[in-house]
Amino acid sequence: MERCPTCRARLRDTPSCPRCGTELARLQAIEAGAMRHLGLAVAHLRQGDEDVALREIEHSLRLKREPLALVLRAFILNQDQCQLSRADIPVADWFWRQESPDIPSPYPTNHP
Ligand SMILES: [Zn+2]
DSSP states (O other): OOBOTTTOOBOOSOSBOTTTOOBOHHHHHHHHHHHHHHHHHHHHHHTTOHHHHHHHHHHHHHHOOOHHHHHHHHHHHHGGGOOOOGGGSOHHHHHHHHHOTTSOOSSOSSOO
16 A cells, blocks of 8 residues: 555555554555465466466455456456467568478467
């Protein structure tokens, strides 16, 4: 949390707002919980366990609407639709592949 939710003062690592005195400890704990669940989500995603990662992201988002959590959720939910097409191949790489046909291409060959 960078700013006080009450008066918008810039915050440092203090349990209350230096300007208006709003108690921040519970909000900071909620934010820390959101980040902990987001960290677990990334760890599960790295292990390939997307279902558990998605549950951790949803848990994190219930605590705080963190942009990274939103992006990760969209990535997990939409990655089936993310496929390379020939239009994604840089032209120089395409020419290089033509000159070196013995090296397997990481790109799809039958996409338009
Ligand atoms: Zn304040």
